[in-house]
Amino acid sequence: MYHYYTLSITQTSLGSYFAEAPERLSKMQKEYLPPIIQAYEDKYQIKLLTTTSILPLKQQADTHTKLENILKSYDPLVLAALERATRTLKSVLLPLMMIEGHIDPEKCIHAANLEGIAQRQVWGDVEGDHDVEDVEIQRWMGAVGCVVHGVENIKAHN
Numbered sequence: 001m002y003h004y005y006t007l008s009i010t011q012t013s014l015g016s017y018f019a020e021a022p023e024r025l026s027k028m029q030k031e032y033l034p035p036i037i038q039a040y041e042d043k044y045q046i047k048l049l050t051t052t053s054i055l056p057l058k059q060q061a062d063t064h065t066k067l068e069n070i071l072k073s074y075d076p077l078v079l080a081a082l083e084r085a086t087r088t089l090k091s092v093l094l095p096l097m098m099i100e101g102h103i104d105p106e107k108c109i110h111a112a113n114l115e116g117i118a119q120r121q122v123w124g125d126v127e128g129d130h131d132v133e134d135v136e137i138q139r140w141m142g143a144v145g146c147v148v149h150g151v152e153n154i155k156a157h158n
Contacts, residue, residue, distance in 0.1 A: 016050050016057045025118035032111045039102050040093055044070060048093075067092070075155075081147040088140040098141075099148045105141050113137070 018033070019025045037048055046066050051057040071079065078099065085095030089112035098108040110117070120130060 016048055016059065018050055018052050019115075020052045022118065022122075024121060025115055028114045028118060032107075032114060036093065036097055036103060036111060040097055043100065043102065070096070075151050077151050078148055081144040084140055085144045088137055088144075095144070099144070105145055109137055109141055 018029050037050075041047055044066060046063050047060065048063065049057055049059055071082075074082065082095055082099060085098070086092050089095060089108070091112050094103070094108045094112050097103045098105055103111070116130070125131065
């Protein structure tokens with residue numbers, strides 16, 4: 001189940017879309033995402049295609065094969081946590097980089113929410129919506145971190 005969901009979402013959510021407008025969002029994406037994408041490509045030897053088109057971008061077939069092999073290497077509890085993070089952040093790339101220790105949870109959440117941040121800078125917060133959504137994301141990502149850390153500790157002591 002997890003592999004299907006994750007591999008299907010990789011078609012559009014591996015950090016492959018960069019907005020051309022609004023300028024504020026485009027600038028934030030160019031600042032935050034390339035170093036994360038580069039670290040991912042370096043670590044996993046996977047080349048991610050990027051686009052500015054609104055049409056979905058299909059990643060190369062070997063990208064999916066390599067990603068599936070990465071996922072198969074994880075403990076079932078870590079996979080469950082990774083699925084939750086993927087669903088929460090609408091990204092596979094960011095949670096993978098977080099659980100591997102390449103980005104901290106705050107940066108992971110921030111990178112996943114660049115569009116929302118750009119909109120808030122223009123239109124402001126909607127009280128009772130944006131603030132609640134932020135807490136929900138932090139809660140889920142905190143839970144993911146606890147599961148991953150717990151599994152690592154159990155493995156270290158066995």
